[in-house]
Amino acid sequence: MAHILVFGAGGIGAVYIYIFMKAGATVTAVCRSNYEAVKRDGFTIHSVRLGNVHCQPNVVRTIAEAASNCSEPWDFLVICNKSFPGSSPSISDVIRPAVGPSTGIVLLQNGIAIEEELAAAFPENPILSGVVYVPATQIRPGVIDCGTRSNNLLEIGTYPAPAPQSHKRAAEEIASLIREGGADAVVYDDVQPRRWSKLIVNASWNPITALSQCNIMDFRDSSPGAIDFVRAVMLEIVRVAQAVGIEGIDEASAETLLRSFLTRTDTKEPSMLQDVRKGQPFEIEAIVGNTVRVAKAHGVEVPLLDALYVLGKGLLEAQEKYRR
Amino acid sequence: MAHILVFGAGGIGAVYIYIFMKAGATVTAVCRSNYEAVKRDGFTIHSVRLGNVHCQPNVVRTIAEAASNCSEPWDFLVICNKSFPGSSPSISDVIRPAVGPSTGIVLLQNGIAIEEELAAAFPENPILSGVVYVPATQIRPGVIDCGTRSNNLLEIGTYPAPAPQSHKRAAEEIASLIREGGADAVVYDDVQPRRWSKLIVNASWNPITALSQCNIMDFRDSSPGAIDFVRAVMLEIVRVAQAVGIEGIDEASAETLLRSFLTRTDTKEPSMLQDVRKGQPFEIEAIVGNTVRVAKAHGVEVPLLDALYVLGKGLLEAQEKYRR
Numbered sequence: 001m002a003h004i005l006v007f008g009a010g011g012i013g014a015v016y017i018y019i020f021m022k023a024g025a026t027v028t029a030v031c032r033s034n035y036e037a038v039k040r041d042g043f044t045i046h047s048v049r050l051g052n053v054h055c056q057p058n059v060v061r062t063i064a065e066a067a068s069n070c071s072e073p074w075d076f077l078v079i080c081n082k083s084f085p086g087s088s089p090s091i092s093d094v095i096r097p098a099v100g101p102s103t104g105i106v107l108l109q110n111g112i113a114i115e116e117e118l119a120a121a122f123p124e125n126p127i128l129s130g131v132v133y134v135p136a137t138q139i140r141p142g143v144i145d146c147g148t149r150s151n152n153l154l155e156i157g158t159y160p161a162p163a164p165q166s167h168k169r170a171a172e173e174i175a176s177l178i179r180e181g182g183a184d185a186v187v188y189d190d191v192q193p194r195r196w197s198k199l200i201v202n203a204s205w206n207p208i209t210a211l212s213q214c215n216i217m218d219f220r221d222s223s224p225g226a227i228d229f230v231r232a233v234m235l236e237i238v239r240v241a242q243a244v245g246i247e248g249i250d251e252a253s254a255e256t257l258l259r260s261f262l263t264r265t266d267t268k269e270p271s272m273l274q275d276v277r278k279g280q281p282f283e284i285e286a287i288v289g290n291t292v293r294v295a296k297a298h299g300v301e302v303p304l305l306d307a308l309y310v311l312g313k314g315l316l317e318a319q320e321k322y323r324r
Numbered sequence: 325m326a327h328i329l330v331f332g333a334g335g336i337g338a339v340y341i342y343i344f345m346k347a348g349a350t351v352t353a354v355c356r357s358n359y360e361a362v363k364r365d366g367f368t369i370h371s372v373r374l375g376n377v378h379c380q381p382n383v384v385r386t387i388a389e390a391a392s393n394c395s396e397p398w399d400f401l402v403i404c405n406k407s408f409p410g411s412s413p414s415i416s417d418v419i420r421p422a423v424g425p426s427t428g429i430v431l432l433q434n435g436i437a438i439e440e441e442l443a444a445a446f447p448e449n450p451i452l453s454g455v456v457y458v459p460a461t462q463i464r465p466g467v468i469d470c471g472t473r474s475n476n477l478l479e480i481g482t483y484p485a486p487a488p489q490s491h492k493r494a495a496e497e498i499a500s501l502i503r504e505g506g507a508d509a510v511v512y513d514d515v516q517p518r519r520w521s522k523l524i525v526n527a528s529w530n531p532i533t534a535l536s537q538c539n540i541m542d543f544r545d546s547s548p549g550a551i552d553f554v555r556a557v558m559l560e561i562v563r564v565a566q567a568v569g570i571e572g573i574d575e576a577s578a579e580t581l582l583r584s585f586l587t588r589t590d591t592k593e594p595s596m597l598q599d600v601r602k603g604q605p606f607e608i609e610a611i612v613g614n615t616v617r618v619a620k621a622h623g624v625e626v627p628l629l630d631a632l633y634v635l636g637k638g639l640l641e642a643q644e645k646y647r648r
Contacts, residue, residue, distance in 0.1 A: 211535045212638025218645060223637035225630060232627070303556070306549060307631050313547035314536025321542060 008081025011136030014043040019181030028058040037141035047146035073100025083109040083286035092121035104170040111286030115159035126167035131155040152183040157191030204233040206272035207308040243298040284312035332405025335460030338367040343505030352382040361465035371470035397424025407433040407610035416445035428494040435610030439483035450491035455479040476507040481515030520565040528557040530596035531632040567622040608636035
């Protein structure tokens with residue numbers, strides 16, 4: 001029976017906790033703001049794909065508490081919280097007490113270049129990089145709404161792509177668990193093209209909607225040039241991906257992703273806009289900042305991403321000042 | 325004795341009402357949101373330059389009311405409200421009842437290309453284009469705070485620069501009134517270079533602070549790339565000005581304007597940021613939209629201004645939706 005620790009039990013975390021438990025794993029959830037609610041009532045999930053379901057994992061407040069309560073090492077430590085590169089303490093230091101010699105470290109987070117720090121800190125452990133497409137929002141503590149779409153796909157692979165067979169097997173193992181739990185998972189020998197594909201959507205719509213405070217449909221309709229601007233940002237991301245040598249990312253794939261959003265009728269807000277509305281920190285560094293830094297390292301000019309990054313950093317600063 | 329109608333009696337309008345009255349003019353103010361307060365208590369202005377002063381103009385609610393109360397034509401109709409090109413009814417239609425055969429129409433507004441509509445609607449009247457540097461904010465109805473700086477300068481000239489001598493004399497006349505009222509006014513044979521000089525500041529800091537919700541100092545400090553971004557936006561404006569054939573606008577003048585802001589210690593917020601904080605419409609069309617349109621007409625690429633424009637239009641859309 002797999003033995004799993006989930007760090008960051010918000011919307012995405014809760015959905016995977018349910019999936020792992022349904023697959024028969026023992027699951028411990030590190031909960032912060034929703035600890036009391038989840039300790040008392042567990043998670044309730046409203047999902048077209050999974051149904052209206054409930055689960056009650058073990059709940060702890062911290063990684064240290066999880067580690068001190070447990071004698072055997074975790075098979076997987078699944079990180080579902082937001083990624084804040086450069087924050088202190090680092091994510092490696094935070095999770096270290098719960099990482100055993102062969103614990104698979106699974107990142108279910110947005111952004112790019114977020115795996116390097118963990119791979120450097122835990123060079124022997126499988127680092128599994130996952131791209132999530134679950135539209136999950138925690139509407140109140142412990143209660144998750146997955147919206148009106150039925151997709152529930154995880155794309156996953158080792159980081160880096162060349163990895164020992166034991167790491168490749170760990171990727172297959174967690175994908176199997178997810179499929180047993182009722183969702184979809186696809187293992188890629190190199191998952192980075194999938195991460196960059198999602199980045200085309202994330203590094204464009206997320207900061208654009210956060211700064212304009214419009215959801216996608218409202219931004220689309222706000223000026224005649226709105227869509228051309230989104231496309232231009234997406235094409236900058238494509239050029240960075242191509243400079244890095246990511247396979248299968250081109251103008252046509254960006255156009256397909258753009259069209260898929262423009263024809264949608266749901267009003268779901270990108271996560272960064274949700275965070276801005278709640279006055280919470282948002283992932284400008286992992287999603288836009290890392291892209292800008294990778295672009296610079298490869299000599300690619302990205303003036304529009306630069307603009308979104310500095311405006312986003314300003315908005316983050318304003319939010320933090322307002323909270324202080 | 326000059327006979328003046330001031331349309332748009334917010335912070336800037338109130339300061340000029342005081343100045344004109346001090347110079348001996350009879351002044352009628354068209355007040356909207358602050359009508360009751362100004363009718364009762366007049367305007368109170370706190371200014372390093374003018375002192376803590378008070379004035380009580382005639383007050384009306386609309387242009388039509390002003391016109392119906394008055395038998396002789398106005399010498400000057402001074403427009404101090406925000407400029408919203410493309411709004412309906414047009415500013416020309418709004419002011420038409422108060423425009424006599426020789427009334428000088430004075431625009432004390434930000435932005436560029438805001439004079440054309442009035443010049444077309446009133447081809448015989450002097451159209452006087454003014455660039456204002458008064459840091460005036462209406463802190464509550466009828467009460468104006470001019471901050472800690474003592475400058476109170478108006479730069480003014482005819483639109484277009486080639487104009488009949490009677491129009492040139494009207495510019496001199498209103499400048500004289502302003503100087504008699506205790507402020508500074510400089511008449512330019514061609515005022516457009518001054519308008520573009522102010523645009524370098526307005527079309528950069530205004531949308532940048534509105535979108536990031538940072539004041540200037542906080543934005544400067546929010547990321548290492550922040551200032552380079554502001555400079556890059558300013559240089560786009562310089563390139564548009566040069567394409568239009570505006571004299572004396574170059575990279576050096578932009579750098580001087582940038583430096584003048586970076587060394588300031590006051591925390592005064594640009595007007596567009598103030599408007600966003602209050603949930604009010606802001607001048608994205610007159611300041612950024614018109615610049616983008618002039619750039620396109622002259623074949624100048626302005627990707628960063630395009631970005632600020634579409635993001636600003638989105639923010640305006642989001643605000644309006646929120647108000648509905």
